[in-house]
Amino acid sequence: MRCEIVRPMLHDLLDKTLSPEEAREVGDHLAACESCRSEFQELKRVDDLLREAVCEMINAIEVPPDLGGRIEKILAERKNKTLVGWLAAFLKPPAVAALLLTVVAAAGIFSFHNYFRPAANQSKVVLEDPQTSSKQLQNENAPGGLSLLTLDGELHDELSAPAEPEQLEQSGERDEVRAVQDRVSAGGGSGAAADLKERQASSVKLQVPPAAPQPTQEKSFPAPAAGGFFAAAAPSLKKGTIEEAAGEVGFVPARPAYLPRGAELQEVTWLSGTICQSYRAGQFSFTISQSRRDVAVPFYDEAARQGTPVQINGLRAILQETRPETVGGTPRVFTTVRWQRGEWIFSVCGDLPGEEIIKIASSL
């Protein structure tokens, strides 16, 4: 074997990827050829140095001693939780979840495409007070009308009507719908936090839109309605001006110093300890939510596990994106950034590009 052939094989020799015969031939050559031998020895030295350095780097990494135990715990909890409870753990802040219940219940009953209109109309539909908007919705939506925007008996009635087969792709969803209706009728119309939690827990099950593929990963989560995240459903949700919100909830929400071009505040709504500001910028829309930590904590901590860590002004935040959903004919991706600053939990959510969402978030 000639040196030119052996030289490239020296790496293979180190990697142990030579066949026994090749290894023997190379070995024979090395025994006879001093220059190749010293080349190999140099390579081996380098290989050993690399191994040593990599191992030192790896061993220097401190593993949190309780990590394995924590993971075990989570798995054990996961095993015990029902599907509903598990989904509840990944829920968004209360205002969003309450809205999603209505939005998705609607989506479950009517075809997805009917409900999600182009953004311009959509925000109007979503944001208005249930009492005044039900008629409007009836006009705007598919035959049958949509009168489910309160959680009282109306929702119950809508859900108990047999849903059209094509709108509930899986029988599992139908069962989920029944589960919600049971919970709702049990919970009544009160806006108590406990009830809201119940509804939120059950609402997540409905969040699989019939026309969209079933999310298979824990990471994916339901597409929120474009145009705003205001629960027109929960009886205790209110809307008005920032001053009114501040007066009722007890704090003045942060305003963004940066707004995308053409962005305008559309509406302010609030619910228990959360204030939401809804903006529209051209064809895009986004919502800024702010709540006190104690209000949001059960949902925030778990939800925080599902997403990408980002930094908002040096604070650790979580960014989540939905898969592209076709809304009003165009695919939209909804991005949410959620973080904590002191006693406050903030979130910015919208169908703007992620960078814009982060800019807005950073400017609060």
Place this chain on the structure above:
Amino acid sequence: MQGELDLSEDNLVQMALTGDHDAFAQLVQKYTPDVFRTASMVLRDRDEVEDVVQEAFLICYRKLKSFRMESSFKTWLYRIVVNLCYDRLRKLRRESAAFTKLSLNFNVGNGDMSEIDNRIDLKEIISSLSPEHRLVLTLYYGMDFGVKKVAQTLGIPVGTVKSRLSAARSLLKERLERGQEYAL
């Protein structure tokens, strides 16, 4: 010895497959440290690494039924971890343009000549490699994966693994030779 370990791991995996939660818990305890360390060689942020490790085991747990034993459990788990790391890297890159040094070429520059200590900081060189290169080194040298197993875990051809290894060795060899030139 090795045979014994493999057997007990196979047993654990089989038991876990039949729903034995404790068996899976033992697998978690066994692999958490090295998986954490491997992910730490790719991602900088400790919290992110924890998230990735946790998520990897959750995915593993969920998808255990579809694990077909084509590769070993270890390779499968590491594959999940690696993919999660890459996902994070992609997202981080999107958010911050100047994220990490991706070049394999570690340029010395004139500044180094003024350093009193001419020893080559090998760890710095390794740190400056791209995450993909670092992963190859970590798995091959650190976790004792053979070339084939590295290829399987990273989902790349064996040839690519080998070329990354030989590139790292050649780079280091060249630096050592240059370092000797500077030594007094």
